Amino acid sequence: MKKITVIGTGYVGLVSGACFSEIGNRVICCDVDARKIDLLKKGEIPIYEPGLDQLVEKNTERGMLLFTTEVGEAIEASDIIYIAVGTPMSETGEADMRYVMSAAKKIGEHLNGYKIIVNKSTVPVGTGELVREVVQANKRNPWTQFDVVSNPEFLREGSAISDCMNMDRAVIGSDSEAAREIIAELHAPFRTRIFKTDLESAEMIKYAANTFLATKISFINAIANICERVGADVTDVAEGMGLDSRIGSKFLQAGIGYGGSCFPKDTYALAHIADKAGYDFELLKSVIRTNQRQRLVVLDKLRGTLGSLAGKQIAVLGLAFKPDTDDMRYAPSLTIIPELLKQGAGVRAYDPIAAVTARRELPESVHYCDSIEQAVTGADVCVILTEWKEVLQMDMARLKKLMNQPLIVDGRNCFSLAAMQELGIQYHSVGRRPVHAAERDRQSVNF
Numbered sequence: 289m290k291k292i293t294v295i296g297t298g299y300v301g302l303v304s305g306a307c308f309s310e311i312g313n314r315v316i317c318c319d320v321d322a323r324k325i326d327l328l329k330k331g332e333i334p335i336y337e338p339g340l341d342q343l344v345e346k347n348t349e350r351g352m353l354l355f356t357t358e359v360g361e362a363i364e365a366s367d368i369i370y371i372a373v374g375t376p377m378s379e380t381g382e383a384d385m386r387y388v389m390s391a392a393k394k395i396g397e398h399l400n401g402y403k404i405i406v407n408k409s410t411v412p413v414g415t416g417e418l419v420r421e422v423v424q425a426n427k428r429n430p431w432t433q434f435d436v437v438s439n440p441e442f443l444r445e446g447s448a449i450s451d452c453m454n455m456d457r458a459v460i461g462s463d464s465e466a467a468r469e470i471i472a473e474l475h476a477p478f479r480t481r482i483f484k485t486d487l488e489s490a491e492m493i494k495y496a497a498n499t500f501l502a503t504k505i506s507f508i509n510a511i512a513n514i515c516e517r518v519g520a521d522v523t524d525v526a527e528g529m530g531l532d533s534r535i536g537s538k539f540l541q542a543g544i545g546y547g548g549s550c551f552p553k554d555t556y557a558l559a560h561i562a563d564k565a566g567y568d569f570e571l572l573k574s575v576i577r578t579n580q581r582q583r584l585v586v587l588d589k590l591r592g593t594l595g596s597l598a599g600k601q602i603a604v605l606g607l608a609f610k611p612d613t614d615d616m617r618y619a620p621s622l623t624i625i626p627e628l629l630k631q632g633a634g635v636r637a638y639d640p641i642a643a644v645t646a647r648r649e650l651p652e653s654v655h656y657c658d659s660i661e662q663a664v665t666g667a668d669v670c671v672i673l674t675e676w677k678e679v680l681q682m683d684m685a686r687l688k689k690l691m692n693q694p695l696i697v698d699g700r701n702c703f704s705l706a707a708m709q710e711l712g713i714q715y716h717s718v719g720r721r722p723v724h725a726a727e728r729d730r731q732s733v734n735f
C-alpha cells in the first residue's frame with residue numbers, strides 16, 4: 289500500500305485518486321475548492337461520470353479515499369504527491385500554469401521528507417524542471433530530497449473509470465530510475481504496459497497523443513466536406529480507410545468537430561510551444577482552423593434548407609461536447625446556439641445531463657426542455673449536436689408527428705440515411721450522399 293496525495297480534485301484528480309485507492313492504496317484527494325470537498329465528504333460527486341459514485345463510496349467507506357481542503361497536511365501525510373490541477377487555456381492560447389506553480393510551492397513548503405512529485409496535469413515541456421526549481425526554492429529543510437516524475441493521464445470523460453482501470457499504457461518520465469520504478473510498481477495492479485522515458489519526452493507524449501487524435505478528426509472532417517462536394521460517402525470512406533491496420537478505425541467519426549476540456553486547449557498549447565521553440569507547426573494550426581470551421585457546417589446546412597432562420601423554432605438535442613458527460617468546456621453548442629439566436633431563431637434545448645452546466649454558459653433566451661418530445665414539439669427543425677444514447681434511440685415516427693415539419697440537421701451522423709428516407713424525414717448529416725447510401729443500405733438488406 290502506498291500513501292498518495294492528489295492535489296486537485298477535478299475530473300482527473302478524482303478519477304485517478306479513486307482508481308489508485310481501488311487498487312489498494314491510501315489516497316488523500318485535496319482541493320482549494322471547499323464546496324467540492326464538502327460535497328465529496330457528504331458522498332456527493334461534483335461531476336457527472338458514470339460509475340464514479342460507486343467507486344468513491346466504496347473506497348471512502350473502507351477508509352482508502354479521503355478528502356480535505358488542508359493541502360499542506362495532505363502533502364505531509366504522503367510519500368507520493370500527484371499534481372492534477374487544471375492547466376486551462378490562457379487568453380493567448382498557452383497553457384495557464386499558475387495552478388501547477390502554486391501546487392509546487394505548497395509541496396515545497398510542506399516537504400517533510402523524501403517524496404516523489406508526480407505531474408499528471410497536461411503541461412508544456414519543461415514544466416517538470418520548473419516544478420523542481422519551485423519546490424527546491426520553497427522547501428524548509430535544504431537537505432530534504434525529492435524526485436519529479438511526469439505521468440500524464442489519457443482517460444476520456446464519459447468512460448473515465450474504465451479508461452483508467454484498463455489503461456493502454458502508463459507513461460512514466462523522470463531522470464531518477466528509482467522514482468520511475470516506484471511509480472511503475474504503483475501501476476502494477478493495472479496490468480498495463482509501462483513505458484519509461486525522460487521527463488521532457490513524457491510531457492511531450494501527452495501533447496503529441498492528443499494533437500494526433502485531433503488531427504485525425506480534422507482530417508476526416510475535411511474529407512467529409514470534400515465527399516459532400518464530389519458525391520462520396522464519408523462513413524464508407526472512413527470504414528474503408530480504417531480497415532488498414534496502419535490507419536485504424538478509431539477517431540474517424542466525421543461531424544461538427546472536437547470540443548471538450550482537452551483537445552481545443554492542448555492543440556493551441558502545442559502550437560504555442562512549437563512557436564516558442566522556433567518551429568511553425570503549420571499542420572497543427574490548420575487542424576485547429578479546420579475544427580473551428582467545422583462547427584459552422586450545421587449553420588450552413590440550416591441556412592441552405594430554411595433560408596432565413598429568423599422566427600424559426602429550432603430544437604437542439606445535446607449540449608455537452610460528447611455523450612455521458614456534463615462538461616460544457618469548448619462544446620460546439622457554445623458556438624452554434626448563440627449564432628442561431630443571433631440570427632433570430634428560437635432555441636428549445638434538451639440534454640439529459642448537461643443542461644445544468646449549460647445554463648451557466650449559454651444566453652438566457654435558450655428555452656430548456658425536460659425531454660426530447662418537449663423540445664421537438666412544434667419545431668421547424670431538429671438539430672443534433674451530441675449523440676446521446678437517448679437521441680440515437682428516439683422514436684422517429686413520433687418525432688415526425690410532433691414537429692412542424694420533418695427536418696433534421698444531424699451534426700453527429702447518428703442515423704441511417706435509408707431509414708430517414710423511408711420515414712419521409714428530410715435528413716441532412718455530414719459528408720454523406722443520401723441517394724447513394726440509401727440505395728446501398730437497401731441492397732445490403734436485400735442480399
Ligand SMILES: NC(=O)c1ccc[n+]([C@@H]2O[C@H](COP(=O)([O-])OP(=O)(O)OC[C@H]3O[C@@H](n4cnc5c(N)ncnc54)[C@H](O)[C@@H]3O)[C@@H](O)[C@H]2O)c1
Binds near residue numbers: 300319359372
Ligand atoms: N478532463 C479530462 O478528461 C482530462 C484527461 C486527461 C488529462 N487532463 C489534464 O489533467 C489536468 C486536470 O484536468 P481536470 O479536467 O481534472 O481539471 P479541473 O479544472 O476539472 O480540476 C482542477 C482542480 O484543481 C483544483 N486546484 C487548482 N489549484 C489548486 C491548488 N493549488 N491546490 C489544490 N487544488 C487546486 C481546482 O479547484 C479544481 O477542482 C489538466 O491539465 C488537464 O489537461 C484532463
Ligand SMILES: O=c1ccn([C@@H]2O[C@H](COP(=O)(O)OP(=O)(O)O[C@H]3O[C@H](CO)[C@@H](O)[C@H](O)[C@H]3O)[C@@H](O)[C@H]2O)c(=O)[nH]1
Binds near residue numbers: 410539543
Ligand atoms: O472520431 C471522433 C472522435 C471524437 N470526436 C470528438 O472529439 C472530442 C473529444 O472526444 P474524446 O477524445 O472521446 O473525449 P475527451 O474526454 O476529450 O478525451 C480526450 O482528451 C483527454 C484529455 O487530455 C485525453 O486524456 C483522452 O485520451 C482524449 O481522448 C469530442 O467532442 C468528440 O465528439 C469526433 O468528433 N470524432
